[in-house]
Amino acid sequence: MTEKEFNEIINDRLKKIVLTLRAKGKEYASNDDRLHNFKRAAEMLRCSHEKALMGMLAKHMVSIMDMVDEVEAAGDNPYPMKLWEEKLGDAINYLILLEAIVKEK
Numbered sequence: 001m002t003e004k005e006f007n008e009i010i011n012d013r014l015k016k017i018v019l020t021l022r023a024k025g026k027e028y029a030s031n032d033d034r035l036h037n038f039k040r041a042a043e044m045l046r047c048s049h050e051k052a053l054m055g056m057l058a059k060h061m062v063s064i065m066d067m068v069d070e071v072e073a074a075g076d077n078p079y080p081m082k083l084w085e086e087k088l089g090d091a092i093n094y095l096i097l098l099e100a101i102v103k104e105k
Contacts, residue, residue, distance in 0.1 A: 016089055021096065035101055049101045057094040063087055 030036035041052035064087050071077050077084075 013089070013092070016085070017093060017096065020089060021093055024093075035097070035104065038097070038101060049105075050098060053094060053098050053101060057091065057098070060087060060090045060094060064091060 025034050030040075033039070035049065038049045038053045038056075041056070042049045045052055045055070047055075067079055067084070067087065070079070
């Protein structure tokens with residue numbers, strides 16, 4: 001992969017991060033607290049906000065791992081790039097949200 005191709009991936013991902021986190025913020029935030037869902041989940045599960053987020057992230061990571069396993073078993077990529085982008089983007093976004101939780105404390 002060339003430097004130019006790699007930089008295009010970075011720029012595309014950064015745009016998607018901004019669009020997704022802004023759109024989902026309106027969907028999942030409550031009372032102007034962008035991290036509301038993680039705090040509420042933490043209350044329900046009686047755990048920290050970080051652990052609540054990690055539980056939600058685990059679902060996405062399992063999905064990615066299953067895809068990676070399938071690629072390894074098949075010897076090629078049976079999944080459309082759009083699906084990879086969605087799943088990887090979800091994981092990246094959850095890590096950004098984890099950073100927000102840590103910084104808020």
